[in-house]
Amino acid sequence: MSIDVKAAREDTRGTGHVTHLNNAGSSLAPHPVMDTVVGHLRREEEIGGYEAAAEAEERIASVYSSLARLIGATPGEVAVLESGSTAWAAVVSRLPLTGRRILLGRTEYWHNVLVLRQLARRDGLELVVLDDDAHGQVDVKHLQCELDRGGAGMVALTHVPMGGAQVQPAAEVGRACRAAGVPFVLDACQSVGQLPLDVETLGCDVLVGTGRKFLRGPRGTAFVHVRRELLDRLEPALHDRHRSAGGTDKIEARALESWETNVAGRLGLGRAVDYALTLGLEPIRGRVTTLAEALRARLAAVPAVRVHDRGLRRGGIVTFSVDGRTAEQVKNQLSRQTINVSTVALPPSAAPLVLDPAPEQQTVAVRASVHYYNTEDDLDRLITALP
Ligand SMILES: Cc1ncc(COP(=O)(O)O)c(C=O)c1O
The missing domain is CATH 3.40.640.10 (Type I PLP-dependent aspartate aminotransferase-like (Major domain))
Incomplete structure (x- = not known):
């Protein structure tokens, strides 16, 4: 079973307004959820x-x-x-x-x-x-x-x-x-x-x-x-x-x-x-992973972009930096084109900072997080809109 992306988008009013790549922050809820509330x-x-x-x-x-x-x-x-x-x-x-x-x-x-x-x-x-x-x-x-x-x-x-x-x-x-x-x-x-x-x-x-x-x-x-x-x-x-x-x-x-x-x-x-x-968590996992890998590959092909992601098994969160721009500048530029991303400090935890006498340097990166209702077009929009 795979995800019916068209139906998922029809259920998601927000997809008519924004390209939402901030699902690790807060996803666009489907209308049955908001109608319930x-x-x-x-x-x-x-x-x-x-x-x-x-x-x-x-x-x-x-x-x-x-x-x-x-x-x-x-x-x-x-x-x-x-x-x-x-x-x-x-x-x-x-x-x-x-x-x-x-x-x-x-x-x-x-x-x-x-x-x-x-x-x-x-x-x-x-x-x-x-x-x-x-x-x-x-x-x-x-x-x-x-x-x-x-x-x-x-x-x-x-x-x-x-x-x-x-x-x-x-x-x-x-x-x-x-x-x-x-x-x-x-x-x-x-x-x-x-x-x-x-x-x-x-x-x-x-x-x-x-x-x-x-x-x-x-x-x-x-x-x-x-x-x-x-x-x-x-x-x-x-x-x-x-x-x-x-x-x-x-x-x-x-x-x-x-x-x-x-x-x-x-x-x-x-x-x-x-x-x-x-929908099924396994089909969701499959689509999220595929979209995230597709986004990493597109970003890696842009000379000014560095992708930071690590891990043998990887999920839907993609972090990157653009040379010569702060993460905040990238986020704002994307936002002006109705593309939602967020910024995040890396490494993403207080553990090293709080506990080590000489903490590692933190970098602030752009975080784009995909969900199953995103499309390849959403990914292309992000790449085209980068500063
Ligand atoms: C890994 C992780 N744990 C816990 C939380 C905290 O969840 P909440 O914001 O609902 O308190 C977050 C929120 O960003 C998170 O990313």
Whole structure:
């Protein structure tokens, strides 16, 4: 099965207005997602917020089943929150640590690193930044050595960095962590929606995803999966407002949520997940990867352009620089021609900056991130519009 690009574009009103290559920032949502959000807001206007939520009760419950299906989990292991950063911090700050040493990848999302640094200061933990291999991916041999030394409390990895093509070898990391009995926290904010994810295959104990990026959900939506065995041990003890309805007396991940929430956004997130599942994550992955490689090849053929992407396995994020122009100048020039890209600092993480005494120099690059509804024409427009 392949993606029907024409139908996908017809579902995406924004494609009539812009050439959107900022899907790693926030995708253009398909109209069924936005219609769901707006439809619920209308019901809140018409009958009242609590009443509209009561009316949507079954559809709200199915958001959890959809998310669970997306990542191979059970609905009780999933919570919906407002941002990936909040979700990550909410779980990590409650993890029962198995040791005092926290291992993290060099491309860990900067906010996660700041949270870890704060926890390290407060609880006297040691942060150990894992080496990259020659391809810019986490060096699994180094990870194994660090696990063998003992005393590891958790391993944190960002599956696809915010400014990178590389898809980290998360399943290998998961296997090593499982064998060592160390919790593995995977930040999948940039991989969910562009790659198939399965928490069993990945071997992660916690997985965090955000709604607005490759999943094409509304802004202000995110989710976290916590493996059942860990859920019961999160500290401080989760209160029991969301104990499972079946009376099994088990804590549900929903206890991480606040009671008050944006119901419309939540319903939109569920719709976005269903939309992606209907298309199929494997066809999505195939098309995103093909378009991104096509863009890299076109960019590499332009003499003034340098493509920065690394990684043995690469996804939909393409980073590059244009000689004699700053990334901001390139972005602005493209924007004037209704082509959306963003800029990103490389390396894309606070890990080296925060932890190394002599941090590497950062470069600010242009980030063009493709999705399945983009076309070869979109790529040509970008190349023609470059300064
Ligand atoms: C890799 C990665 N992790 C986490 C996040 C944070 O997600 P949110 O902006 O929803 O807090 C981002 C956002 O850019 C990201 O790129």
